[in-house]
Amino acid sequence: MSVTDFQPTLPVEVQPTEAEFDFMEQSPPGLFPQNQNSNFGFIIRKMWCDRVTEISGEQTTMYNEKFPATSTQFLDMHEQQYGLPMAPTTLTIAQRRQAVLNRIRVGPFTRTRRQQIVESYITATFGTPIQLVPVGVAMASAGVPLYGEGGDVSTLYKIVEDIPNFNYTVRFKNTVTPDEVGLRRELDRITPAGISYTIVYVATP
Numbered sequence: 001m002s003v004t005d006f007q008p009t010l011p012v013e014v015q016p017t018e019a020e021f022d023f024m025e026q027s028p029p030g031l032f033p034q035n036q037n038s039n040f041g042f043i044i045r046k047m048w049c050d051r052v053t054e055i056s057g058e059q060t061t062m063y064n065e066k067f068p069a070t071s072t073q074f075l076d077m078h079e080q081q082y083g084l085p086m087a088p089t090t091l092t093i094a095q096r097r098q099a100v101l102n103r104i105r106v107g108p109f110t111r112t113r114r115q116q117i118v119e120s121y122i123t124a125t126f127g128t129p130i131q132l133v134p135v136g137v138a139m140a141s142a143g144v145p146l147y148g149e150g151g152d153v154s155t156l157y158k159i160v161e162d163i164p165n166f167n168y169t170v171r172f173k174n175t176v177t178p179d180e181v182g183l184r185r186e187l188d189r190i191t192p193a194g195i196s197y198t199i200v201y202v203a204t205p
Contacts, residue, residue: 068100075100102185109190111159117186118170119153121178158205169198171205 026043064070068078075096076086082103088096156176161168170187172178180199187197 068097068104071097102189104189109192109195113190114159114187117190118157118159118178118183121183121186122153122156122176156205166195167197168195169200172199172201173205174201174203177201 061073065072065074068075071078072093075093078100079086079096082100084096084099084103091099156173158171159168160171170183184199191197
């Protein structure tokens with residue numbers, strides 16, 4: 001059989017270089033016979049999935065950082081919003097979150113809720129049951145011993161509402177001095193904007 005003239009002569013087959021391997025691997029399927037099973041589609045899918053996962057993670061972070069109860073990275077913004085020191089080094093993340101939550105006005109503003117808060121601070125001050133004087137200590141010098149007994153919380157305070165002026169007054173007996181700073185913080189938390197209150201100490205509530 002004779003050789004036809006002007007036929008192309010193929011070069012001797014050699015081992016492909018690393019650059020050629022990379023080019024074939026990242027080329028679309030079908031461009032080269034060696035690339036019919038290319039992982040190019042896998043690479044594209046992986047790039048897409050990685051980006052979707054990244055966006056999903058960013059959305060989750062933004063959602064968590066929106067609420068003080070779950071915020072970590074942007075907790076200082078919540079502290080600034082409510083007038084607290086920003087990123088104090090002496091407090092843990094949990095303590096900083098609680099400090100912010102204590103400033104947020106949440107919960108229903110009802111008479112029952114308000115009374116519970118006031119009574120809880122009286123209880124925290126005097127114990128449960130409330131002891132107005134130490135048990136067993138004589139209070140009279142004429143020979144008639146008077147002993148302290150558990151007090152009724154409702155007799156130690158009274159809340160007077162001034163509805164037309166959007167105000168209410170918490171009246172304590174002048175001998176009852178609860179933690180007023182903490183009490184005001186809790187009353188601020190539940191009292192709606194536009195309603196003010198006053199705390200006074202009187203002989204008869």
